[in-house]
Every structure is written in C-alpha cells, then in structure tokens.
Amino acid sequence: MLRQVSNIVATDGLAVEAVDLVKDFGETRAVDGVSLAVPPGSIYGLLGPNGAGKTTTLRMLMGIIDPSSGTRRILGHDRPLEAAGEIGYLPEERGLYPSMHARDAIAFMGALRGVPLAEGRRRADQLLEQHNLGEWARKPIRSLSKGMAQTVQLLGSLVHRPRLIVLDEPFSGLDAINQGRLEDMIRRQAADGVTVLFSTHVIAHAERLCERIAIIASGKVVFDGSVAEARGRLRPIVRLRTRASDGPWRSAIPASARREGEEWVFELPEGGPEPLLKALIDGGAGIETLAIERPGLHDAFVAIAGNQAAAAMGTVEPAQ
C-alpha cells in the first residue's frame, strides 16, 4: 500500500518515518518541517552542514526531545522509547562513565535496552574480542584512547542486537583506519538486515555507504532520494579537446560551455552523446579527447543545497 508522506511516497513497514517534524528552541526554529522515510534494511544518510538540524532531527526520532509539531514513527511505534530495545543509538557527543570498565560500560548500555547484565557482559567480552579490544575489557574507560572509547560506545549501541542503528556523525574523531572499519561494520549490519540511519557532513562517506540520502539545509529537507537520483539532478559533464580552434562544430556545443585550459567543459546536451559526436565530427572539430563524466554526490550536493551549505561543509569556497 502506497501512502503520501508529505512530498515523499512511502510504504507501510518503514523503519523510520517522520512527517513534517518541527522543533523550536525559544524563538529559533532548528528543524522546519522535516519528513523522512527510511526503508527497512537500508543504509540511509542525513547529509548537511553543521547546524543544519541533523542532530535535532535524530534526537526527535530517538524520543530524546519531543517535536514542537509533526509526527514520527520508529519501527512501527509512535513513541520511540517503546522501540528502545530494538534501536542502537550513538549520539554526536560521545559519553561514557570514566571509571566504568569497558565491558561494564557496554553491558550497562545493553541493560538500558533490556539485556540482563550478565548476558550483556558476556556479549561485551565477545564484541571487544572481535574488535581487537579484548585486553581492554577490564580496564576503566579513562585509560582508553579516544578512538577506543568511541569504539566501546559504538559496541554499546550494538550489544542488544538492534534492528535499527542510528549514528550521529559516527566518523568524527576517528582516524582513517577506524573510519574504514566503521564503514565495514555498517555494511555488515546492513547485510544482516539491520537498518542504518546516520548523519554526516562528509559527503564521501554518504557516497560510499548510502543507498538513500536526505540533504538537510537550514532545518529543511532539500532532497530525499537515492544517491543516483541526487546525481541525476545534474547532467553529465563533457570534457572536449579538439585540434581545430574554430569551425562549424562550435555550434554543436552549448553557449554556456567554458574553457578549462585546453578543454571545453559543458553539460551533455539533451540529445545525448551520439548527436553531439556526429555534429563534432561533421563540423570538423578534430576530436583529440572526449570524456563524459557522471557528476559526483558532491556536485549534486552543491547544486541541491547551494554554495553556502557546501561551504559550511568545507567542500567548496563560498559564493561571492
């Protein structure tokens, strides 16, 4: 059965469903009508610059704060806390009790979500071993490095074997090796049928991992769909180098084409590559190289969210 959820067509059985979520803090509107539909078993990314409203949206979805208006439904529950036993959550601001042992910290987080303490400790030992932290199981958190502590907290969000994992900026603070491990872990979870919803301001992670993304800017969802759809918003880019500097072939390239060194760079015309090629050959361009590039998510993000948002994410220079 198909239903209209705001501007998103969603199906029943969504892992996460949000409709027109609004959150005001005093006079400031942090989230302004966000709607999301996260299919079960998918890896879904919330993409946006700092301050876009990603964390506030996730906090509302987790039931940590109530929305000022709008509705949310998590794993079929209107009240997110009712599904707490099936959700793993890693907040943006990491937090553990410094004096707790690593295994106890993981077991405590499991106990919060319904796993008996003894079972939680047993699973914690297993998880720590799997992540090469076995020797740290009985060491206090304060003696762990930042990366280790972050891994412990991540394991704490998995110890109860959730159906949905929500990760807020999970890659921040991790080195390249641990980022790679985390990406692998996310893929493994998704392969096991777990839904993963994560926020990030690093486009590369979203591009590598996500099947679907929502781009948030200034508290609003400006795009929701697959990565391919986001890229599809932009036409492929043609890079052309010719022997002839002028001639009839010039009428085959759009007026908006720009020169980058020896190359002409322009969007692929509506007709596609074949008519373009024919016109270039017939017009005597003397093609040296011709490359058709599919735009990346970064280009799509700039096109969708605008230069300002992209600048806030540190991906482009702000528009003058």
Place this chain on the structure above:
Amino acid sequence: MTRFIRSAFVIARRDFSATVLSKAFIFFLLGPLFPLILGGVFGGIGAKVASQTEQPVVAVVSSQGDYDRMSAARERIAETIPDPMLVKINHYAPEGDLAAQQKKLLASREPPVRAVLTGGLDHPHLTGSVTEDSQAVGQLRLILSDARSSAAAPPDIPVTETAQSSGSLVKDRALTAQIGQMLLFFLTLLLSGMVMSQLIEEKSNKIIEVIAAAVPIDSMFVGKLFAMLAASLAGIVVWISAGALLIQFISSGGIRSLPEPAIGWPGFLALGVVYFAMNYLLLGSIFLTIGAQASSVREVQTLSMPATFAQVIVFGFASTAVGQPNSTEALVAAVFPLSSPMVMLARAAQQPDWWPHLAALAWQALWVGLILNWGAKMFRKTVLKSGPRAKRRWWRRAASTSAEVVGQGV
C-alpha cells in the same frame, strides 16, 4: 510500568554501585564523626572558657573563726547550687593597714580577687568591682546569713526513689524527639549536597543522551533518587550499629539506659527509617531538580547555600513539635509536607498512638508522588529542553501583540 521500574532499577543499580564501591564512600560513612569531633573540640573550648568565667574570688579579711563559719555555710549552699556557680572565698588575716591590704588584694592576680570583704560577720563591708544587685553579692548575703545562724542543721527529708516520674518521662521523651529530629535534619542536610550534584557526572560526560534515548527520563530521575536513598540507608545501618555499639561500651546501662520513646524502640527505629526515606524523597526530589539546572560543580556549590538555609528554616518550623506535639504549631508543621516527617518522628517519641503515623505516611506518600512527578517533568523540560512550550504570561503576550501591531504599521 514494568519497563519504568526496570529502567529506574538499571540506573539505580549503576549509581548505587558507583557510590558504595567508591573510596569516597568511606568518607561518607565517616561523615557523622566530624560533628562529634567538632562537638568535642568546641565542648572542650567551651569548658575552658566556662572555667575562666567562673564566679569571682572574694578575699575575706577576718578572724579565722568568722571565716570558718562562712566557709562551712558556703559548703552547705554548694550542695544545692553547683560549686562553679557559687562565689569563691579566700581567707586573709587582717594586717595593720587595712586600706593598704585592700588595695594590695584587689591588685592581686593570683588569685584574681574581684572584691574584699571586711568587718567579719557582724559588720560586713564589701569593696571591689561589684554592684549591690550582682549575683556575687546576693550569694555573699546568703553565705553570711547562713553563717550567722549556723547552729541549726537542715531538716532531714527521707527520699523514696522511683525509676521514672511523669515529669522525667516527658523530659526524656522530648529529648529523644529532639535528637531524632536533629539526626533526620543532619542526615538530609548531608545528602542534599550530594543529591544536587547527582547529574553533573552525566551532563559533563554527555552520557545523559545515551540514557535519555534508551529509558524514560522520569525513570532516570527516580533511579538516581532511589540509588542515593539506598546508599544513605546503607550508611544509616552502619551508623546506627556503630552508635549502638558505642553506647553499649561507654554507657553503664548500655542501650537499655536510653530513654524509651513513647511508641517503643522498635517502632521508633522503624518509623525513623521510613520518615527519613520520606524526608529524603520530598527534599531530594526538589534538590535533584534544582541541581539538574546546574551545568558545573561551581553552579551546584552556589545553589547549595540557599538550599541549606531552606532546610534550616524547615527544621526550625518542625522543632516546634518538640515538647508540645499537640500544639497548633506542631499540627500545622505536621501537615506541611516538607516538615511533616521530622514533626512526626518527634511525635513518635512523645505520643504512643500509631494511627497519626499511618495518616501522615499516606499524606507524605501523596506529596512524594506529586513532587516526584513535578520534578521529573521539570527535569525533562529543563535538562533536555523538551516538552510543551511554556504558556506566555499575559504581559508578554500583550507586549508582543503591540510589537506586531507596530510592525504592521511600519
């Protein structure tokens, strides 16, 4: 409900373990020793000061016979007035120049003579830094009067001793009530600072978000409150046991020598624990809510002073019940929720009826529920900045409406 209790239990278990298994808990257990040590130190200083401010020395310049009679009279009076309170007399044989002797005695530092009595029993005259209506002069008059009529021995009054009279029982029970109230007050005072800083750890470690995403925030509030209650009850068990052992060793009759409360020792102790729990929950939930607003230890310290003063006021109000448990003030204090546990504990020491306690406990439980509910709501609203927006006051509404009107006009 099961989920709520389970969540509260998980939080409480973590907090209880973190508190009781920490080294700092040893200092917590030693906490009541400090008032005792302070009491001892200040008691010693007080005794020293008291000995220095004992009754003055009066130099008696007289014949040996007159002095002996005065000295005997003083000893008789000292049987009814404690010796340190009674004017001291020292004998000096008269010298040739009486005026010079007086001057020399008044200048003496060893002993420090306040006045000189001359003229013997027949024509007594006092010279020195005393006034006619002073206590010392009054006592001297008594001594002289007794010395003059010293022939008659005081009549003998046969005494039959009883274990207790109604007068002594009321006094003893009032003392028990006072001690019970004091203990309740100090214990709660001791805990209030700790309760106020309960959330600082979670807030500074940012773990509050992990907890808030997993369990109802109200259960976290209740869990923290009960963890502290359990830790303090563990402390109370240690303190009561240590206190009973101490009394057993230092008091001749042991624990049995303590004045029995009207409701009996087992009932009094049981009610003491229950009223402590009620007092703690009533005040603790308020302090936990107040403490939750603080984001640093410094802010907690700033908040703890007004909280302490508030408790002192409540304690002062509750102390009206000691000695007069049925007075209007005592009944009002028993109804006022924050002073009710202390008042009712005092009542248990002085009145044997049980039913007022059952009624009071039901009343206090109602208020514990109401305050816990309010505290949890405030906690959620202020700590997580969540919940419905506060209704704007009429003057703010009016102000913004007029601003909008002005805006439209522009």
